[in-house]
Amino acid sequence: MALLLRSLARQGLSVTRAQSCVPYRHVVPMGTSAKEEMNRFWAKNTSLNRPVSPHVTIYRWSIPMMMSISHRGTGIALSTGVSLFAVGALVLPGDYAHCLELIQSLSLGTPIITGAKFVLAFPFAYHTFNGIRHLLWDVGKGFKIPEVYRSGYAVLLLSLLSSAALAAL
Amino acid sequence: MSECACALKCFRVNLVTLVVVRCIMATLVRISSICHKGVKPLFLRSSLLLRPVVAQKKVQDHVPLLTADIHASPSHYAVAGSKAASRHWTGERLLSVMLLGMLPTAYMFPGPIMDYSLAAALTLHGHWGLGQVVTDYVHGDFKVKVASGGLLALSAVTFAGLCYFNYHDVGICKAVAMLWSM
Numbered sequence: 001m002a003l004l005l006r007s008l009a010r011q012g013l014s015v016t017r018a019q020s021c022v023p024y025r026h027v028v029p030m031g032t033s034a035k036e037e038m039n040r041f042w043a044k045n046t047s048l049n050r051p052v053s054p055h056v057t058i059y060r061w062s063i064p065m066m067m068s069i070s071h072r073g074t075g076i077a078l079s080t081g082v083s084l085f086a087v088g089a090l091v092l093p094g095d096y097a098h099c100l101e102l103i104q105s106l107s108l109g110t111p112i113i114t115g116a117k118f119v120l121a122f123p124f125a126y127h128t129f130n131g132i133r134h135l136l137w138d139v140g141k142g143f144k145i146p147e148v149y150r151s152g153y154a155v156l157l158l159s160l161l162s163s164a165a166l167a168a169l
Numbered sequence: 170m171s172e173c174a175c176a177l178k179c180f181r182v183n184l185v186t187l188v189v190v191r192c193i194m195a196t197l198v199r200i201s202s203i204c205h206k207g208v209k210p211l212f213l214r215s216s217l218l219l220r221p222v223v224a225q226k227k228v229q230d231h232v233p234l235l236t237a238d239i240h241a242s243p244s245h246y247a248v249a250g251s252k253a254a255s256r257h258w259t260g261e262r263l264l265s266v267m268l269l270g271m272l273p274t275a276y277m278f279p280g281p282i283m284d285y286s287l288a289a290a291l292t293l294h295g296h297w298g299l300g301q302v303v304t305d306y307v308h309g310d311f312k313v314k315v316a317s318g319g320l321l322a323l324s325a326v327t328f329a330g331l332c333y334f335n336y337h338d339v340g341i342c343k344a345v346a347m348l349w350s351m
Contacts, residue, residue, distance in 0.1 A: 033250050042308035072302065079295035083323055086330025089338065096338045100347060113351055128272070131265060138262055169349060 067152050071130045074123040118167035125166070126159040261297050268294050279342030287341050288331035296324040 032040075092099070108116075133151050136142050142151050268290045275283040299320050307316045335341060 035254075039308075039310070046309065075295075075298050076302065079299055082291055082295060082331075083327045086327040086334065088330075089334040090326070090330045096334070096344055096347070100351065104351065117349065128269070132269070135262060135265060166349075 063152055064148050067130060067155070071127060071134070074127040074130075077123050078127060114167050117169075118163050121166040122159060122163040125162045126155070129155040129158045129162075257297075264290060264294055264297070275342050279340075279346070281335065281340060283342055284335040284340035285332070288328060288335060292324055292328040292331065295327070296320065299324075 089096075133142070133155050136151070142148065271283065271287055271290055275287055300317070303313065303316045303320060307313050331341065334344070338344070339347065
């Protein structure tokens, strides 16, 4: 009984201490970094051959989720495009003008050319506008759920409009 | 007879006191788990509430256990570890802003300066972005090393190719203009 009251009193005293509510004098900094802990987690779980619980296959997809992975997807696609272009510049015979003439000689017709321009412009526009949205989050703006949805719709609308405008040029 | 009644009364009083004290303890536990932001009080859960009454000693055990999983705020201790990750994050955002600014600038002032600036910013932004993808999906020391090495090679080749294009061919700005005029 006395033991209980004493431990209670101790906790009570710690609670009223200035900074934190945890019994602070017992706290020590951890010796591992977040990266080390993450590596340990994966090492342990892969070595034990543990299965991963279903996550993206069972959780209901939302617009913010889809936009987030699309941001990553468009980023990877654009990077791949840039790299392919660079490797092509190093490896392919003939200069850039020559390559464009080759495409010109295919006589694809205006609708296909416009369509191709849209297909090129859209990932670029989406990644750019969603990137601005990310930067706004990084300075702490727009985290409320209605704001997340509103900014998401704005990004989608702007991307579509600007891609269409660029394709029409 | 009276001894029995007395003992029973004592027992009941003790029981009530213990229950009351348990409730107070539980409230304190709740307050402390809400108070401290960012701390996951893993052991300060309602399991304490479910614990059987005779549990005084367990409270003592939990206090040192609390310490094992708490990351103390740096203001109370010397900062352990480097700021490299934090600076990398800031660098990524600064580069993104710069790249954003380069888009209208390249449109308005095409030329070799913008060509090479775009080549550098584009490759670095892509390299850091793909680096995050590797961090997220590739696990295990060896695999991470292989993936990072491959990524570095790809980025190096990309930058080399873009610089070659800028030097020996029309350059990025003109190339986009030519493509769009088709």
